[in-house]
Amino acid sequence: MGHEKRSVSIVFRALNEEKWFADALQACRDQDLSGSDIETEIILVDSGSTDGTLEIAERFGCRIVHIKKQDFTFGRSLNWGCEAATGEVLVFISAHCIPAHPRWLVNLTEPLLADKADYTYGKQVGHEVSRFSEKQIFAKYFTEHDKPDQGDFFVNNANSAIRTSVWERYRFCEKATGLEDMVLGKALKADGGRIAYIADAPVVHIHEETLKQTRRRYYREALTLREIMPEVQVTFRDFCRYFTAAVFHDWGEALKERCFASVAGEILLFRFNQFWGTYKGHNEHRTLSRTQKEAYYYPASHKRNEKAHRSLIGEAAETS
Incomplete structure (x- = not known):
């Protein structure tokens, strides 16, 4: 007598993502689900693609949910996808992210199906x-080691999963300009929920943004970050320090990897746009401790950074 199947819904959001979407869907289809009793469905929430995204989705048998551009927010598009889903677990992955492990789906969802985590x-x-x-x-943010029940509310919906019952309780904020994952994560942790990081569930995340798009992304995220961490303030002096430190950190890594000449200028431009967008987004008169700011923005060794980042998010959660 076979085991009862456990249903998992994979939800993509997309707007003109034809370049990598087929690779992402094929990697989902090729997942090794042996011994897991998982059955899957794939849902695409499309916000008006005019390239081949919809044709690719149809070819792979996706269920397609349409959302108008004027109705789109990051949280609302995910909520619509979740409403269309039938799974007891909801998996979120960007259409320009490609699962990089044959057991990606099993590893990402096992803690949820075993009731060891909520997100x-x-x-x-x-x-x-x-x-x-x-x-x-x-x-910096995605290390080699699992965190089975991490103490902070950091989470990222480019590669994540949540129990449907948890999503139904909290839902994603439809007004957030970014970081809708951390908004829900903060509420979940405040109620004693469990967030787990699974290192062995990797994806290749492909950003091909212009520098202007990079600046806008960090600006949007900063607008939300200052709401979920209201003590955050990034001054112009902070911008100068973080930009300089990040550039020298990356230049040092580039020297180690013997690619300095080819990436030195790119590093300078990327880090400027990252931190200028962040600075522009943090435009309220609020204060943040030096330790908290260093944890979130200042490059450091991965081990030291993990400890500082836990402190940063944990302190914000305690004051919520």
């Missing part, structure tokens, strides 16, 4: 087309 997120690594500094950011 999980997996590792992200860069692609060969990724900017050098973007890879350094991934290395």
Whole structure:
């Protein structure tokens, strides 16, 4: 007598993502689900694609949910996708992220199906087309070691999963300009919920943004970050310090990897736009301790950074 199937819904958000979407869907289809009793469905929430995104989705048998551009927010599009889903677990992955492990789906969802966690997120690594500094950011936040029940509310919906019952209780904020994952994560942790990081559930995250788009992304995220961490303030002096420190950190890594000449200028431009967007987004008169700011923005060794980052998010959660 077979085991009862456990249903998992994979939800993508997309707007003109034809370049990498087929690879992402194929990697989902090729997942090794042996011994897991998982059955899957794939849902695409499309916000008006005019390229081949919809044709790719149809070819792979996705259920398609349409959202108008004027109705789109990050949280609302996910909520619509979740409403259309039938799974007991909801998996979120960007359409320009490609699962990089044959057991990605099993590893990401196992803590949820076993009731060991309420919300999980997996590792992200860069692609060969990724900017050098973007890879350094991934290395900072997505380490090699699992965190089965982490103490903070950091989570990232480019590669994550949540129990449907948890999403139904909290839902994603539809007004957030970014970081809707951390908004829900903060509320979940405040109620004693469990967030787990799964290093062995990696995706290749491919950002091919212009520098202007990079600046806008960090600006949008800063607008939300100051709401979920109201003590955050990034001054112009902070901008100068973080930008300078990040550039020298990345230049040092580039020297180690013997690619300094080819990426030195790119590092300078990327980090400027990252921190200028962040500075512009943090435009309220609020204060943040030196330790908290260093944890979130200042490059450091991964071990030291993990400890400082836990302190940063944990302190914010305690004051919520």
